Amino acid sequence: MDEIKINLIDSMLGNVLSRDVISRKGLKIAEKDTIINNFVKYELIKVDIQSIWIYDVSEFEQSYVEEGDYNKIKVCYEECIISLKEIFQDLAQEKTLKISILNHVAKLVYENNNNIDCIIKYIREIRKYEYYEIYHSLNVSFYAMFIGKWSGMHSSEILDLIIAGLLHDIGKLRIPGHILNKKGKLTAEEFKIIKRHTTLGYSMLKNEINLNYDIKKSILMHHERLDGSGYPNGVTGDYIGEYAKIISIADIYDAMTTNRVYKNKIDPFEAFQIFLETGMNMLESSKVNVFILNLSSHLLGVKLKLIDGEKFTKDLMVYMTRR
Secondary structure, three states: OOEEEEEHHHOOOOOEEOOOEEOOOOOEEEOOOOEOOHHHHHHHHHOOOOEEEEEOOOOOOOOOOOHHHHHHHHHHHHHHHHHHHHHHHHHHOOOOOOHHHHHHHHHHHHOOOOOHHHHHHHHHHOOOOOOHHHHHHHHHHHHHHHHHHHOOOOHHHHHHHHHHHHHOOHHHHHOOHHHHOOOOOOOHHHHHHHOOHHHHHHHHHOOOOOOOHHHHHHHHHOOOOOOOOOOOOOOOHHHHOHHHHHHHHHHHHHHHOOOEOOEOOOOHHHHHHHHHHHHOOOOOHHHHHHHHHHHHOOOOOOOOOOOOOOOOOOOHHHHHHOO
16 A cells, blocks of 8 residues: 655545654654544654655545454444343342352453454444443443553553452442433433433442452442542542543443433544544543544544534533433
8 A cells, every 4th residue: 555755734534543652762652554633643743753655645545343252242232232131130120130140240351351353343233222331331342442452551450450440330220211212301400310320330249259349349430420429429639530530431431432222422532622622621631532532543434523623512411321
């Protein structure tokens, strides 16, 4: 595939790096195949990168995922969903958490930590509304795994993050379905009920000896925000915990980019822009940056709606409250 060298200032949103970008100190700033967006371009400008190599758009062909790898992810994903349904149904009936099945699902997810392109492609193509909370929980576990991996976390921590993602919304089993899936705006009382899912989920599993405290804490605190605007307790800063901070980002991103009965999904790059413009004071900025910079490089072929200078006025709170 042909490539050309251009001035960074002349690059356009959607251009794709054909080579790694290396700083004057020899540090890798951006990887080959990263898509240029506002965030990536700003980061390169900050470190005084003058020129970049990109694929020649006249020759560039949309990347594809090997069919075999994609089918492997599809089989894995559906196996995880079947197992999660069993776990959720048991907990809904106040039965004991089947930790062996939960660990099996977490292992299946982790074993695919290198198949990021396939996972993203499959998640984006899912069109199922039934059992949304189960699909959402699995998606969040994948995104949390990515953040943990890109942050350099140990494999044992990543496995815990995956379990935290799988269980983060388990308290919604105690929330009436007509409220969870209401198409119109929630009343103040309905929203109050929705917010109880964090404490309900924590109460359901707080005595589970096979789950470590950080997992339980993430169930309780994944809606807490650094500025104290979250719930259930309005705590701030490091008290929230690293797992909960990561689950928050994964949770919000999947909620924004997934269709629901009360809203249509938005483009990933539009979601990134909302994070950058609205969420940086509420979320762990270093984790948001890691997530956006790395995930954007795996979104080849995604239609970009992000236009330079365009401002999105969507309220991030919609996605932080309505799941």
